[in-house]
Amino acid sequence: MTDLLIVGAGILGLSHAYAAARRGLKVRVFERTATPLGASVRNFGQALVTGQPPGEMLDLAKASRGIWAHWSRQAGFELKSNGSLLFARTALEQELLEAFCAERAVEHGYKVELLSGAALNDLYGGQFRHHRAALRGLDDQQLYSREAIPTLVRFLQQELDVQFHFSTLVRDIEPGKVSTTAGEFSARQIVVCSGHDYQTLLAEPIAKLQPQVCRLQMLRARPRFNLNLQHALLTGLSCVHYGAFADLPQAQALKAQLLSDSPHLMKHGIHLLISPTPHGELIIGDSHAYGSDAAPFNAEQVDNWMIELAEHTLGGRIEVVERWQGVYGSGGRGPFSLLQVAPGISAALMHSGVGMSVGPALAERHIARLFNENA
The missing domain is CATH 3.30.9.10 (D-Amino Acid Oxidase, subunit A, domain 2)
Incomplete structure (x- = not known):
């Protein structure tokens, strides 16, 4: 049985996939387009530490910095680390x-x-x-998103055995199961990383965030x-x-x-x-x-x-x-939201344009919590 189903192959979805797969969990990722086309490839590719406010966001950006460096070495995309x-x-x-x-x-x-x-x-x-x-x-880093994100996908597929379903729309979710245009799939946990799509899935709990x-x-x-x-x-x-x-x-x-x-x-x-x-x-x-x-x-x-x-x-x-x-x-009500919607169903949403800067570490924290680790 699959341990984790992820909806969305942007930086939050991929970060969750990595955080789970490196723990030995079985992961599937669903993306409605043939390749990621949302915020994660349309941006500047700036993983900024310097711009983050003191406290949680700064801590997440500092922790994400090391993850980006690891991905760059392992997956083989260029990362400028000279600030x-x-x-x-x-x-x-x-x-x-x-x-x-x-x-x-x-x-x-x-x-x-x-x-x-x-x-x-x-x-x-x-x-x-x-x-x-x-x-x-x-501490600031920079990458070319439209090349780095597909390269990261290949790394997750080939090295960590993450299963991707591209050009696949997730129609509905219930505890333990998702219904998609490629069929139904089951897992212990489901995480929705739907970017700025607030209507297709979990519309009512997301709407409460305004x-x-x-x-x-x-x-x-x-x-x-x-x-x-x-x-x-x-x-x-x-x-x-x-x-x-x-x-x-x-x-x-x-x-x-x-x-x-x-x-x-x-x-x-x-x-x-x-x-x-x-x-x-x-x-x-x-x-x-x-x-x-x-x-x-x-x-x-x-x-x-x-x-x-x-x-x-x-x-x-x-x-x-x-x-x-x-x-x-x-x-939203802050720079990001981690929602527990129902048993085994959660959503991870960014409400600011710093997903590249904090997303990798945010996903590590979220996966640790979902699978009952001491974060």
């Missing part, structure tokens, strides 16, 4: 980063360093000297100049969004300044992220629009604002080669 760079473009952003390094980073063990002057100018041959400072997040969907505008681009980028990049704009910084007094002052000087960025939730791919390209974004559904219509002006921010941050022109919509689950 991130968060640029301060203004005096207020620099003041915020200085305050973070002097107090919170020390108190909570963030591995960071602040670069300015000659240290900043030495980065990439002086390419970023037009910024005031850079916070280097030494979840939303966040829609993002994303780009893939080539730099029109010589840039062999090896770090994930952010700017001070992210400091008003990420929990590591957002409650600092300097972040409140920065938010007020942005509302005054750049209200269009705040209105559309634009804060620049840039991730290099293994092919010399850059993933660039993003904007944030929240609602019960992800509208299919992109605004060209939003893309133009992001391109302008990217070109200023990079110090050179870019050529856009691809555009798409990112999407992830939002709302």
